[in-house]
Amino acid sequence: MRHIISLLMENEAGALSRVAGLFSARGYNIESLTVAPTEDETLSRMTIVTRGSDAVIEQIQKQLNKLIEVVAVVDLTDGDHLERELMLVKVRAQGEAREELKRMTDIFRGRIIDVSDKTYTIELTGAGSKLDSFLQAIDRNLILETVRTGASGIGRGDRILKL
Amino acid sequence: MELTGAEIAIKCLQEEGVEYVFGYPGGAVLFIYDALFNQEQVKHVLVRHEQAAVHAADGYSRSTDKVGVALVTSGPGVTNAITGIATAYMDSIPMVVISGQVSSSLIGEDAFQEVDAVGISRPCVKHNFLVKDAKDIASTLKKAFYLAKSGRPGPVLVDIPKDVSNQKAEYSYPATVNIRSYHPEKHGDVTQIKRAAQLLVEAKRPMIYAGGGVVLADAAKPLTDLVRLLGAPCTNTLMGLGGFPATDKQFVGMLGMHGTYEANMAMQNCDVLLAVGARFDDRVIGNVAHFGSVPRKIIHIDIDPASISKRVPVDVPIVGDVAHVLGDLLAVLHSSKQKPDAASLETWWKQIGEWRSRNSLKYKYSDEVIKPQYVIEKLYEITRGEAFVTSDVGQHQMFSAQYYKFDQPRRWINSGGLGTMGFGLPAAMGVQLAHPGATVACVTGEGSIQMNIQELSTCKQFRLPIKIIALNNRYLGMVRQWQEFFHGNRYSESYMDALPDFVKLAEAYGHVGIRIERPSDVEGALREAFARKDELVFLDFRTDPTENVFPMVPGGKGLSEVILAEDM
Numbered sequence: 266m267r268h269i270i271s272l273l274m275e276n277e278a279g280a281l282s283r284v285a286g287l288f289s290a291r292g293y294n295i296e297s298l299t300v301a302p303t304e305d306e307t308l309s310r311m312t313i314v315t316r317g318s319d320a321v322i323e324q325i326q327k328q329l330n331k332l333i334e335v336v337a338v339v340d341l342t343d344g345d346h347l348e349r350e351l352m353l354v355k356v357r358a359q360g361e362a363r364e365e366l367k368r369m370t371d372i373f374r375g376r377i378i379d380v381s382d383k384t385y386t387i388e389l390t391g392a393g394s395k396l397d398s399f400l401q402a403i404d405r406n407l408i409l410e411t412v413r414t415g416a417s418g419i420g421r422g423d424r425i426l427k428l
Numbered sequence: 429m430e431l432t433g434a435e436i437a438i439k440c441l442q443e444e445g446v447e448y449v450f451g452y453p454g455g456a457v458l459f460i461y462d463a464l465f466n467q468e469q470v471k472h473v474l475v476r477h478e479q480a481a482v483h484a485a486d487g488y489s490r491s492t493d494k495v496g497v498a499l500v501t502s503g504p505g506v507t508n509a510i511t512g513i514a515t516a517y518m519d520s521i522p523m524v525v526i527s528g529q530v531s532s533s534l535i536g537e538d539a540f541q542e543v544d545a546v547g548i549s550r551p552c553v554k555h556n557f558l559v560k561d562a563k564d565i566a567s568t569l570k571k572a573f574y575l576a577k578s579g580r581p582g583p584v585l586v587d588i589p590k591d592v593s594n595q596k597a598e599y600s601y602p603a604t605v606n607i608r609s610y611h612p613e614k615h616g617d618v619t620q621i622k623r624a625a626q627l628l629v630e631a632k633r634p635m636i637y638a639g640g641g642v643v644l645a646d647a648a649k650p651l652t653d654l655v656r657l658l659g660a661p662c663t664n665t666l667m668g669l670g671g672f673p674a675t676d677k678q679f680v681g682m683l684g685m686h687g688t689y690e691a692n693m694a695m696q697n698c699d700v701l702l703a704v705g706a707r708f709d710d711r712v713i714g715n716v717a718h719f720g721s722v723p724r725k726i727i728h729i730d731i732d733p734a735s736i737s738k739r740v741p742v743d744v745p746i747v748g749d750v751a752h753v754l755g756d757l758l759a760v761l762h763s764s765k766q767k768p769d770a771a772s773l774e775t776w777w778k779q780i781g782e783w784r785s786r787n788s789l790k791y792k793y794s795d796e797v798i799k800p801q802y803v804i805e806k807l808y809e810i811t812r813g814e815a816f817v818t819s820d821v822g823q824h825q826m827f828s829a830q831y832y833k834f835d836q837p838r839r840w841i842n843s844g845g846l847g848t849m850g851f852g853l854p855a856a857m858g859v860q861l862a863h864p865g866a867t868v869a870c871v872t873g874e875g876s877i878q879m880n881i882q883e884l885s886t887c888k889q890f891r892l893p894i895k896i897i898a899l900n901n902r903y904l905g906m907v908r909q910w911q912e913f914f915h916g917n918r919y920s921e922s923y924m925d926a927l928p929d930f931v932k933l934a935e936a937y938g939h940v941g942i943r944i945e946r947p948s949d950v951e952g953a954l955r956e957a958f959a960r961k962d963e964l965v966f967l968d969f970r971t972d973p974t975e976n977v978f979p980m981v982p983g984g985k986g987l988s989e990v991i992l993a994e995d996m
Contacts, residue, residue, distance in 0.1 A: 274609075275609065278558075279546060279550075279558075282547070282550065283550060286550055286551060290551050320737070320741075323737065324734065324738060327733050327734035328734050330733070330734075331732070331734055333554070333555040333575065333607065333609060333610055334609060335609060336608060336609040337609075428608075
């Protein structure tokens with residue numbers, strides 16, 4: 266099953282490679298991994314999207330907790346949560362496609378953030394599945410370049426991951 | 429007080445009560461060696477290869493309960509140390525390794541003798557640090573010692589760039605250490621301990637399976653008390669030998685791939701299994717599915733939550749220091765009115781007695797060729813079971829584990845997890861330094877000993893009267909055994925040709941060497957060697973090249989799918 270694991274760790278050089286190294290050394294799957302500092306400058310927050318059986322996910326959490334620089338670990342998929350990912354897509358936008366792409370962007374509540382005579386750059390935010398749908402909805406041949414941030418997640422309501 | 433980084437590092441070692449540092453100098457650690465030179469409290473042991481420095485620090489730690497310390501230079505100093513660090517990591521040995529690094533300004537420029545020490549050691553340390561400022565050395569070393577020793581122990585590497593070791597900073601050693609993300613559990617959960625006690629007294633066929641965690645936690649006493657109170661059989665893993673007295677009638681021998689028939693059968697057929705400081709690894713329980721095919725309740729006590737339910741699902745997990753939890757468990761059992769079921773235990777012991785009567789460790793003695801098992805039996809007799817025995821890796825390691833009966837913890841020193849050939853001799857150096865008057869035997873093979881043979885020189889320099897028991901069968905014995913069993917007798921590259929004359933080699937290093945070729949000479953040679961109290965003696969036993977280790981649970985098989993010597 267797909268799980269979103271959120272963790273707080275010391276904002277120190279090398280902490281990221283400990284987490285990444287753990288996943289590769291133990292053969293755990295990483296679908297995406299994002300990391301950035303938080304409002305507390307000593308901490309970074311990481312969101313890891315992974316897949317595995319319950320036993321594997323339990324081991325992943327335990328192994329992450331063992332890393333000295335990891336301060337807190339939660340599996341967001343254990344409860345209600347929100348998930349967002351940002352995608353930038355550069356598309357060939359000429360002729361009929363130019364209007365069609367504008368329409369699709371509006372339908373998906375995206376924004377065109379850069380325009381040239383031949384291209385659009387579209388910004389889209391949402392759950393990973395929404396971004397996938399957008400890419401499937403437009404003509405594949407028009408896609409010049411995509412870049413995605415990977416998912417960030419947060420618990421709903423009173424579910425808070427903080428020190 | 430303002431000191432250089434190097435002086436601070438040595439001050440920290442003094443504060444930690446470090447007796448010996450095992451190491452090898454080089455460019456990046458020159459300032460640290462200079463600081464060592466100017467004091468006498470911390471003694472330095474100059475090895476002949478950095479791998480040996482780490483193994484020696486490891487042996488020192490395993491035979492005491494102290495943190496082992498090694499000091500190596502940058503680049504090849506660190507890479508040579510990695511095998512030693514990984515060995516300590518796999519067996520959870522507390523250790524601090526200080527490595528020199530090229531000067532800060534050169535890091536990342538492919539400088540002479542530069543290697544990313546923190547990166548290259550990351551998968552095989554409990555934690556590591558790169559110190560960027562001399563003012564951080566004291567707090568970092570304080571953390572390093574604390575991390576190495578607390579919780580599930582392990583090696584910690586501290587990498588110090590050359591300029592940092594020469595930079596001045598204010599020195600004060602922190603009295604306490606606080607790492608906000610690190611709080612190892614000491615006490616187990618009371619409710620779980622009560623559940624465990626209940627299961628154990630109600631068990632019809634209880635079994636206690638104790639591993640290296642018992643040795644590391646100095647929990648042999650409470651474990652022994654518990655086993656006696658419950659009247660249950662007890663087995664030790666390779667790492668746990670000595671955690672429960674091997675000569676006790678409740679001891680059923682080591683379990684696992686080369687464990688006794690009775691230990692493995694009891695493991696498979698018990699109804700309540702108490703695992704203490706052990707991790708159900710592949711060499712211990714064999715095929716996981718086969719192990720899980722029999723219903724039994726499992727209680728697992730371990731300091732590391734990640735060891736629990738990793739390979740085998742557990743019914744009663746108890747995270748905590750093994751010694752504490754066993755103490756609490758004993759207290760609950762003592763206050764309970766319910767006693768273990770004597771009638772069931774009698775039936776269970778009768779069954780175990782039947783398994784025992786298969787005498788799975790019997791071997792055919794020969795008048796003509798020296799049997800390796802016989803050498804270990806004699807070694808046990810002559811040292812009255814009181815020696816510190818280090819070993820390398822292979823058949824001789826298994827024979828030692830099977831035939832030397834360890835009644836005390838920290839006497840059996842071997843690389844169980846990583847299986848590092850070349851471990852035995854340097855580990856014995858650390859053991860001998862920690863216990864100057866004690867009898868230290870290094871059981872090895874002609875393959876393993878050559879992986880760190882250069883340390884005979886260190887032994888000479890530091891006058892370490894280790895007795896090397898080389899079971900020389902002219903084969904990489906365990907490899908040969910697998911090739912015989914599973915690869916159609918094709919002995920690919922397992923024959924040791926062009927062996928040195930070990931007697932002359934020992935003499936060349938300034939030691940005594942004895943070659944033993946007849947079974948009738950085994951005992952005399954051992955007696956002579958151990959009588960030479962102040963000398964290192966290299967005993968080159970020419971043993972039966974065709975002997976195999978039995979019993980054997982082949983890789984991927986279940987614990988009851990065992991091959992006994994009588995089956996062959």
